[in-house]
Amino acid sequence: MRGIIPPREGLLKAKAAARKALEIDDALGEAYASLAHVRLHEWDWPGLDEEFKRALELNPGHAIAYHWYSEYLMAMGQSDESIAIIKQGQETDPLSPVITSTLGFAFLFARKYDQAIEQFRKALELDSNHFLSHYRLGHIYSLKGLHREAIEEAQKSVALSGRSTETLAGLAQAYAAARMSGETQKVLDELNERSKERYVSPYYVAKIYAALGDKEQALHWLEKGYEERNPDFIELKVEPALDVLRTDARFRDLLRRVGLAPVESFSSASSGRTVLKSSARKRTARKVIKSLAILPLANIPADPNMDYLSDGITESIINSLSQLPKLRVVARSTVFRYKGQEVDPREVGRVLDVQAVLTGRVRQVGDSLNIGAELIDVESDSQLWGESYNRGLADIFEVQAEIAREIAETLRLKLSGVEKGRLTRRYTENAEAYQLYLKGRYHWNKRTIERLEKGLECFQQAIALDPNYALAYAGISDCRAFRGDAGLAAVPSKDAFAMAKQAALRALEIDNTLAEAYASLAHANMHCFEWADAEAAFKSAIKFNANHAQAHQWYAFYLLFNAQSDKAISEAKRALELDPLSLTAHGDLGQIFHYTRQYDRAIDLYQKALELEPNRHRVYLWLGWAFEQQKKYDEAIGAFQKALSEDSTEPLASLGCAYALAGRTEDARNVLKQLNELSASRYVSPYQMSLLFLSLGDESKAFDWLERGYDQRAEWMIYLSVDPRFDRLREDSRFIDLLQRIGFQTTGKAT
Numbered sequence: 001m002r003g004i005i006p007p008r009e010g011l012l013k014a015k016a017a018a019r020k021a022l023e024i025d026d027a028l029g030e031a032y033a034s035l036a037h038v039r040l041h042e043w044d045w046p047g048l049d050e051e052f053k054r055a056l057e058l059n060p061g062h063a064i065a066y067h068w069y070s071e072y073l074m075a076m077g078q079s080d081e082s083i084a085i086i087k088q089g090q091e092t093d094p095l096s097p098v099i100t101s102t103l104g105f106a107f108l109f110a111r112k113y114d115q116a117i118e119q120f121r122k123a124l125e126l127d128s129n130h131f132l133s134h135y136r137l138g139h140i141y142s143l144k145g146l147h148r149e150a151i152e153e154a155q156k157s158v159a160l161s162g163r164s165t166e167t168l169a170g171l172a173q174a175y176a177a178a179r180m181s182g183e184t185q186k187v188l189d190e191l192n193e194r195s196k197e198r199y200v201s202p203y204y205v206a207k208i209y210a211a212l213g214d215k216e217q218a219l220h221w222l223e224k225g226y227e228e229r230n231p232d233f234i235e236l237k238v239e240p241a242l243d244v245l246r247t248d249a250r251f252r253d254l255l256r257r258v259g260l261a262p263v264e265s266f267s268s269a270s271s272g273r274t275v276l277k278s279s280a281r282k283r284t285a286r287k288v289i290k291s292l293a294i295l296p297l298a299n300i301p302a303d304p305n306m307d308y309l310s311d312g313i314t315e316s317i318i319n320s321l322s323q324l325p326k327l328r329v330v331a332r333s334t335v336f337r338y339k340g341q342e343v344d345p346r347e348v349g350r351v352l353d354v355q356a357v358l359t360g361r362v363r364q365v366g367d368s369l370n371i372g373a374e375l376i377d378v379e380s381d382s383q384l385w386g387e388s389y390n391r392g393l394a395d396i397f398e399v400q401a402e403i404a405r406e407i408a409e410t411l412r413l414k415l416s417g418v419e420k421g422r423l424t425r426r427y428t429e430n431a432e433a434y435q436l437y438l439k440g441r442y443h444w445n446k447r448t449i450e451r452l453e454k455g456l457e458c459f460q461q462a463i464a465l466d467p468n469y470a471l472a473y474a475g476i477s478d479c480r481a482f483r484g485d486a487g488l489a490a491v492p493s494k495d496a497f498a499m500a501k502q503a504a505l506r507a508l509e510i511d512n513t514l515a516e517a518y519a520s521l522a523h524a525n526m527h528c529f530e531w532a533d534a535e536a537a538f539k540s541a542i543k544f545n546a547n548h549a550q551a552h553q554w555y556a557f558y559l560l561f562n563a564q565s566d567k568a569i570s571e572a573k574r575a576l577e578l579d580p581l582s583l584t585a586h587g588d589l590g591q592i593f594h595y596t597r598q599y600d601r602a603i604d605l606y607q608k609a610l611e612l613e614p615n616r617h618r619v620y621l622w623l624g625w626a627f628e629q630q631k632k633y634d635e636a637i638g639a640f641q642k643a644l645s646e647d648s649t650e651p652l653a654s655l656g657c658a659y660a661l662a663g664r665t666e667d668a669r670n671v672l673k674q675l676n677e678l679s680a681s682r683y684v685s686p687y688q689m690s691l692l693f694l695s696l697g698d699e700s701k702a703f704d705w706l707e708r709g710y711d712q713r714a715e716w717m718i719y720l721s722v723d724p725r726f727d728r729l730r731e732d733s734r735f736i737d738l739l740q741r742i743g744f745q746t747t748g749k750a751t
Contacts, residue, residue, distance in 0.1 A: 011231065014038045029059025037068040040075070041231030043386060045259050048072060063093035067102045075234040075260065079110035097127040104136060109238040113140050131160035135170045142211070143240055147178035165194055169204030173241065176211035184212065201225070203232040207241045218242075219250050226254060227363070227372050229388045233258050249342070256345070257359070257374050259383030289377075289384075289411040291354040293330040294318050296339040297371070298361040310362040311336070311445075312438025313371065313400060317358075320404040322547035323422045323515070326413055330354060331549035331579035332445075337612070349378030352580055356384060358407065367393045373403055375410055385410040394431045401426075427471045427511070428462075436462035440475045444482075449647060452479045470514050473507035476500075477520035485527075486650075486715045492683055494713035497527040515545030523554050526561075526718055529743045534558055549579040553588045561721050562745060565596045583609045587622055595722040599626045617645045624654055629724050633662035649678060653688035657725070660695035668696055685709070687716035691725055703734055710738060717742060 015038045021031035033055035039048055052069040055062065066089025073082035083106045089099050104119035117140055123133040138153035154171040161167045172187035188208065191200050206221035222245075225233060236242065237260040245251040294317055299310040315332055322329045330352050338348065345357035360373030374386035385406060389399045401424040408415060408423060415423075428434055440458030443451040459475040466472070477500045484496025501524035507517035522537035538558060541551040552575035560568035572589040579585040590605030603626050609619045624639035636658040643651035656671030672692055675684050690705035709717050720726060721744040729735040 011038050011041055015042075027058055029055045029057070029062055029065065032058060033062055033065035033068060036072075040068065040072050040234060042229065043233065043259050043383065045383065061092055063089045063096060063099055065089075066092065067099055070102055070106055071234060074106055074109050074238060075236075077237050077260075079106065079238075082106045083110065095126060097123040097130045097133065100126060101130065101133045101136065104133070108136060108140060109235070109240070111240065113144060116140055129160050131157040131164075131167060134160065135167050138170055138174050139241070142174050142177040147174065150174040151178065165191060165198055165200045166204060168194070169201070169208060172208045173204075173211045176208050181212070184208065201230060201232055202228070203230045203235075207239070210241055210244055213244070215245060215248065218245060219248065219254075222251075222254060226257065227361075227370060227388055228390075229386070236260060253342070256376070256381065257383065257386070259374075259386065288413070289355045290326065291328040291330075292321065292356045292358065292407075292411070293335055293348060293352045293354045294321070294358045295335050295343070295345075295348065295360075297359075297373070298340075300361045300363040306362075306364055308439045308442035309364060309435070311339075311442055312435075313362060313396070315441060316400050316438075317404055317407075319516075319545075320400070320423050320425075321407065323545050324408065324413060324415065324419055325546050327408075327411065327547075328354070328578065329547045331547070331582065331585075333549070333584065334579045334581035336445075337581045345376040346378055346381050349376075354378065356411065364393065369393050369396060369399070371399055371403070375407060396431060396434065397426050397429075428466045428469045430466045430469075433462040433465040433469055433472070436465070437469065437472050437475065440472070440479075444475060444479055447482065449483070452483050455479050468510050470507040470510040470517060473503045473510070474514060474516040474520050477503035477507065477517070477524065481520065481523055481527075484715055486719075492712055493527060493715040497524045497713065500524040501528060513544050515541045515543075515548050515551065518544065519548055519551040519554065522551070522558070526554070526558060527713060527715065529713065529718070531558075531562065531743050547578055549575045549582070549585065552578065553585060556588060556592060557718075560592055560595060561718055563721075565592070568592050569596070581612060583612050583616060583619065586612065587619065590622060594622070594626055594629075595719070595724070597629075597724060599629055602626050617643045617651065619643075621651050621654060624651075624658065625725075628654075628658055628661065631661075633658055637662065649675060649682070649684050650688060652678075653685070653692055656692045657695040660692070660697075665696065668692070672696075685714050685716060686712060687714045687719075694725070694729070699729070699732075702729075706735075706738060710741065720744075 014034065018031050018035035018038060021028055022035070025031070032051060036048055036051040036055060039051070049072065052065065052072060055065045056069065059065065066085055070082045070086035070089065073079075073085060083103065086099065086103045086106050090096075090103060093099050100119055101123040104116045104123065107113070107116035107119060117137065120133040120137045120140075123130050134153045134157035138150045138157060141147070141150035141153060151171070151174045154167070154174040157167040158164075158171050168187055168191055172184050172191070175181075175183040175187065188205075191205065194200060202221045202225035206218045206225065209215075209217035209221060222236075236258060237255060242251070294314060297310045297314045299306050314335075318329060318332055318335070321327060334352065345359060349355070349357050355378055357376045357378060358373060359376065360371065363370040368390065369392065370388065370390050372386075372388040375384040376382070377384050387403070387406065389402070391399055404423045405420075428437070436458045440455045440462065443455035443458060456476060456479040459472045459479065462469055462472040463476075480496050480503060481500035484493040484500075501521060504517050504521035504524060507514055508521065511517070518537045518541035522534045522541060525531075525534035525537055535558060538551060538555040541548055542555065545551070552571050556568045556571035556575060559565075559571055569589070569592055572585075572592050576582070576585040576589055586605050586609040590602040590609065593599075593605065594602040603623065606619055606623045606626065609616070609622075613619070620639045620643035624636045624643060627633075627636035627639060637655065640651055640655035640658055644655070645651060652671060653675060656668045656675070659665070659671060660668035675689065675692070678684055686705045686709035690702045690709060693699075693705060694702035706717075706720075708714075716723075720742065721739055726735070
């Protein structure tokens with residue numbers, strides 16, 4: 001920790017040695033103290049106070065334990081307690097310059113500068129070569145504006161330490177405070193050169209820039225320190241040199257991420273009084289956490305070409321933890337609304353009604369990958385866990401599994417052997433195939449025709465590298481299905497869902513516990529009119545991943561189509577609970593209210609969906625349908641006009657229906673003409689054509705088009721049992737026969 005080796009390396013070796021000592025003798029106070037000291041510098045706060053106390057109970061004469069315990073209390077902002085503890089240590093070892101100088105540190109961070117100076121001078125009387133006392137004296141003199149004295153003390157510390165990087169940084173800080181920019185830069189240049197062979201702490205460099213008044217550089221170096229989990233960050237809350245940053249929201253966020261409570265501003269450093277106003281965050285006993293939101297990992301730097309990686313790692317962690325039945329994990333589409341935003345985890349936790357929030361960042365440099373993550377307790381605003389991983393890109397599987405495992409352990413979840421296996425399961429050993437899968441999901445989540453094609457291509461390339469990659473087959477199934485599904489209908493549904501079903505079955509041949517594949521299969525089964533198979537697959541999907549929001553959404557429609565409307569509403573509400581900011585989850589519950597003829601409740605949900613995405617075309621389509629059923633044709637026409645989109649012909653067909661029902665027959669026939677022309681170059685749903693003819697009063701042609709829809713397994717045919725637009729046909733024997741052929745157990749009379 002003095003610039004000899006990287007601190008992470010030293011801390012890992014120290015922790016291993018302390019644990020080995022405790023294996024040999026679990027009543028060894030010195031070992032408990034050493035382990036607590038390592039945990040302190042790793043920012044592993046929970047239970048640390050008790051561990052220091054246990055060390056001192058086992059060996060009250062262990063002076064260095066008082067020194068480390070005082071540092072912990074100082075880090076927490078408990079200045080009076082810190083001073084009191086180190087005074088006890090001084091009674092145990094009154095001639096130790098280390099203990100005496102630690103009392104000086106405690107006074108320094110309490111802003112009692114004159115008392116601090118006195119202690120450092122006493123330490124130098126005990127050991128005139130104690131370079132750290134010179135170093136800290138120089139720091140205090142700078143804070144008091146005594147720049148000549150500060151530089152003299154800093155120069156002594158540099159000489160006595162053999163020009164350690166820590167003391168060199170202290171000298172640069174003294175020069176910076178004295179506004180000697182030229183001398184400051186010389187030392188910075190030397191530190192840069194020394195960094196090629198020895199460790200230079202980003203924390204010390206940050207303090208130099210803070211003294212120069214360069215907040216941006218100071219925060220930049222602090223962020224670098226955070227990424228490497230710099231052990232000196234225990235001073236972050238109380239270091240006077242950083243007072244210039246304390247009003248900056250980025251600094252407050254850094255404190256929170258490290259696990260230290262936000263601090264209020266300090267008064268003038270020269271006052272000599274204890275002016276630390278905020279008390280330490282109350283530490284509470286660890287509790288079992290049952291709900292979690294995993295926010296999108298930030299892509300550092302913001303390179304759009306690497307979004308697939310940060311998004312994919314986030315989604316993989318969500319998917320792993322979603323498989324744990326005792327934990328509610330907020331779904332992807334909700335948490336990704338926070339992508340690219342500076343957010344307060346407490347506020348996110350309140351909005352999403354979760355107990356804990358995970359944040360983090362991903363940085364790729366060549367074949368190296370740095371992932372930093374921290375888990376925040378929403379109630380106490382404290383860090384439950386945090387870690388930084390520096391690995392090769394090929395090690396991405398281990399990192400994701402380790403993060404998921406660490407989170408599960410931190411949340412105190414009791415897992416079975418099977419559940420533990422799910423957390424660390426690998427679906428491929430091929431890192432390149434995995435990256436292609438992440439790119440495929442990235443494109444798939446955009447849900448446009450072009451992106452679905454790109455996603456399909458990526459999944460196929462992944463399978464070329466690993467023919468047994470089940471998740472990639474599930475991805476292919478989803479891409480095939482969405483290209484033919486309601487809302488997009490870019491290709492004929494019969495072929496789209498047949499291919500989707502084939503890919504899902506292949507995925508399950510490889511892994512028959514894959515929830516994603518069961519959900520995809522069930523979705524395809526519905527559109528193939530295979531209702532019993534669909535129900536079984538939906539139940540399997542939810543069995544293997546109770547947090548799979550999309551499975552709950554699709555299953556809700558299955559229940560709706562099969563005359564179980566109350567269960568359908570409950571299932572859709574469960575999906576919305578898992579995915580509370582999802583436009584689709586709001587829209588699906590709204591549609592179920594719509595299809596059960598509860599139009600006002602549907603409209604309320606559609607309005608909430610518009611608050612989430614004000615310009616989303618599809619929401620206006622849903623609104624138009626509801627207005628149409630309320631015979632508010634002008635409002636329906638206005639909504640359909642806003643819904644018009646090049647990606648789908650549904651809004652145009654719906655506009656034609658509204659024109660016809662409003663008595664604007666000529667306009668309706670113009671729409672019919674447009675659809676006929678479009679059908680020469682793209683797919684136009686026979687279901688929508690049937691509705692348009694029905695709105696124009698031509699029941700014969702409406703039935704003709706419905707028969708075509710049946711033959712083609714058109715995407716909307718599964719809605720036939722509940723769609724109110726067909727209510728006038730429900731007593732017709734031809735319509736009843738069609739419903740029976742599709743496999744519905746109901747005549748579909750209005751509810």
